[in-house]
Amino acid sequence: MQQEERGSLHFQARRITAQGVEVLDEIVAEEVAVALVYNGISHAVMMATPCDLEDFARGFTLTERIVEKPSEIYDIEVEEDPREPQPGSRGRGIEVRLEIASQRMAALQQQRRTLAGRTGCGLCGVDSLDAALRPVVEAKGTAHVTRAAITRAMQALPAHQKINKANGATHAAGWATSDGTLVAVREDVGRHNALDKLAGALAKSGAGNDGFVVVTSRCSYEMVQKAAAIGAAAIASVSAPTSLAIATAEQAGIGLAAFVRENRLTVYAHAERIEA
Numbered sequence: 037m038q039q040e041e042r043g044s045l046h047f048q049a050r051r052i053t054a055q056g057v058e059v060l061d062e063i064v065a066e067e068v069a070v071a072l073v074y075n076g077i078s079h080a081v082m083m084a085t086p087c088d089l090e091d092f093a094r095g096f097t098l099t100e101r102i103v104e105k106p107s108e109i110y111d112i113e114v115e116e117d118p119r120e121p122q123p124g125s126r127g128r129g130i131e132v133r134l135e136i137a138s139q140r141m142a143a144l145q146q147q148r149r150t151l152a153g154r155t156g157c158g159l160c161g162v163d164s165l166d167a168a169l170r171p172v173v174e175a176k177g178t179a180h181v182t183r184a185a186i187t188r189a190m191q192a193l194p195a196h197q198k199i200n201k202a203n204g205a206t207h208a209a210g211w212a213t214s215d216g217t218l219v220a221v222r223e224d225v226g227r228h229n230a231l232d233k234l235a236g237a238l239a240k241s242g243a244g245n246d247g248f249v250v251v252t253s254r255c256s257y258e259m260v261q262k263a264a265a266i267g268a269a270a271i272a273s274v275s276a277p278t279s280l281a282i283a284t285a286e287q288a289g290i291g292l293a294a295f296v297r298e299n300r301l302t303v304y305a306h307a308e309r310i311e312a
Contacts, residue, residue, distance in 0.1 A: 042066070042087045043199035043206070043223070065205035067225050069129035072096065075141045076133075085199065085206060085224040086130055088233045089114050092224070093132040095236030099262040101173075102144055106239045108137040175290040176267040179214040179246040182311045183301060186272045188216030189250045190296045196221035197252075209234040210250045211243065214269070218250075219243050227253035231262045238266060248272065248291070255281045255294055264288040270309050272296050277304050 049062040070084045072093055079102075084092060090112045097103055113133045136144075189212035200206040200223060209230040210221040220243060222233035231251065237243075248270040249263045255273035257280040263271040264284075270291030277285075277294045282304045285292035291309030293301045303310045 043085050044203045063203045065199070065203040065225050071129060071131045073131055073133045074102070074136055074144060075138075077141075077145070079144065081129075082226070082229065084226055084229045087199070088222055088224075088237070089130065089132050091222060091233040091236030091240065092229060093134055093236065094239055095232035095234065095262075096229075097134060097136070098239055099232055099235050099265040101265070103136055103140045108140055109134060110137070111135040172261065172284055172287040173264045175264040175269065175288045179248070179269040180309055180311055181214060181248050181270045181291060182216075183299075185212065185214060185216030186248070186250065186270075186293055186296055186301060186310070187299050188212075189218055189248070190272065190274070192216075192218045193221065193250055193252065197223055199223045200252075206230070208252045211238055211247050211266075211268075212250060213247045219247070227251060228258055228262070231259060235262060235266050250296070254278070255292060257281050257284050260284040260288060260290060260292065264290050270306075272301065 043066050044063045045066050047062050047064050049060045051058045051060055066085055067083050068086045070082045070089060071078050072080045093112050094109060097109055098106065103109055115131045115133060117129045189210060193208055193210050196210065196218060197208045200208065206223045206225055207227040207230045208221055208223045210218045211234055212218050220234060220237050222230050222237060224230040224233060247268065249268045251259060251273045253273060254275040255271060255277040257278060260271060260281045261284060268290060270293060272293040274296055277292055282292060285305035290306060292305035293303050293310055295302045
């Protein structure tokens with residue numbers, strides 16, 4: 037194993053074909069355990085790509101409504117575990133330590149004192165059906181988006197996927213202005229993580245006004261929830277939506293387009309937000 041730029045690692049692999057065996061130097065997506073620690077108490081352990089972790093922590097904290105506004109996050113520190121690395125990683129894991137407002141911390145402790153969660157396709161910090169299907173945040177975005185703008189943003193996305201270009205295994209989430217200009221992109225092995233990183237970047241820069249989200253994955257309930265929390269007018273995905281994603285988009289007032297490919301797309305929710 038050799039180090040590549042953050043987000044990828046080199047591994048030796050063997051390609052086996054009818055013609056024989058070939059030894060390859062393969063670039064593989066880096067995945068490590070990332071613990072989110074609030075005011076000294078561990079809340080969740082996520083598997084993530086170890087880059088843009090401040091953005092990830094900020095975005096997760098906002099989109100999961102641990103805090104209500106960025107100003108309630110006082111400090112973020114990223115600390116790598118100094119112990120011997122785990123196989124297939126540069127280290128044993130990373131702690132991201134956040135200091136948040138005391139009243140928000142009290143509410144978080146009330147919800148659950150200590151949690152070891154998982155990412156990927158789960159809901160982190162959830163221990164009941166009511167918590168999983170929490171009230172939908174009404175999206176603040178009011179812009180109308182055209183098919184051409186969505187196509188433009190989606191076609192521009194691969195050029196911003198530097199990590200995926202190297203390893204072919206990471207998702208991306210991008211923020212585009214209403215004309216389809218991409219202004220921010222974040223990547224991660226987890227599609228939810230990529231969107232949280234984007235949310236954190238937008239919260240830090242203040243760029244998230246009257247735009248929409250494009251993602252290189254399917255569109256699930258959580259993805260719509262997070263896009264609505266960002267304030268997106270719409271979310272557009274390369275792959276299919278789920279039934280709950282569509283219902284959530286209808287409730288949130290956010291346009292949902294999927295199967296964005298080759299100058300075409302399918303609109304599943306709030307068609308009035310997405311124009312031909």
